[in-house]
Amino acid sequence: MDDFDDLLAANREYADSFTLSGFDGVAHAGVAIVTCMDSRIDPLRMVGLAPGDAKIFRNPGGRVTPQALEALVLGVHLLNVERILVVPHTRCAMASSTEAELHARVGASAGQDASWQPFHVVLDQAAALAEDVAKVRSHPLIPDTVKVGGFLYDVDSGLLDRQL
Numbered sequence: 001m002d003d004f005d006d007l008l009a010a011n012r013e014y015a016d017s018f019t020l021s022g023f024d025g026v027a028h029a030g031v032a033i034v035t036c037m038d039s040r041i042d043p044l045r046m047v048g049l050a051p052g053d054a055k056i057f058r059n060p061g062g063r064v065t066p067q068a069l070e071a072l073v074l075g076v077h078l079l080n081v082e083r084i085l086v087v088p089h090t091r092c093a094m095a096s097s098t099e100a101e102l103h104a105r106v107g108a109s110a111g112q113d114a115s116w117q118p119f120h121v122v123l124d125q126a127a128a129l130a131e132d133v134a135k136v137r138s139h140p141l142i143p144d145t146v147k148v149g150g151f152l153y154d155v156d157s158g159l160l161d162r163q164l
């Protein structure tokens, strides 16, 4: 039962200085970010924001999936989102591996066949970003007043480079 004790201890310290009690949960800076699950990415701090400021949706590769679109539509209509950043990154495993390579690596780790598990690798990161930004911009429930940008995050410099 102690698998999470270190994290729960840290959480009690966090709660001691917690300041978001009763917070409404809207995006106070009007920002939503779709980005990768990569642990090198700090999506709020990389654009000068803090908890309470933005809606964050993460998945492997930072792709605009149907679930990401659900989140963005809710964000735009119910949670104050006015600007959307789609942010894949350099040296992303999802963009530098083939589906077969990931199946082989996961299969080796799991000690069993993993070929039935889709990973949706990105074969062309620039093309995928263009497609993802277009999906957001053309979504019938996301109005033209919402600004949508496509950026590449450099995990070695910390810089965002606007692509679209």
Ligand SMILES: [Zn+2]
Residues within 6 Å of the ligand: 036, 037, 038, 060, 061, 062, 089, 091, 092, 093, 094
């Ligand atoms: Zn990644």
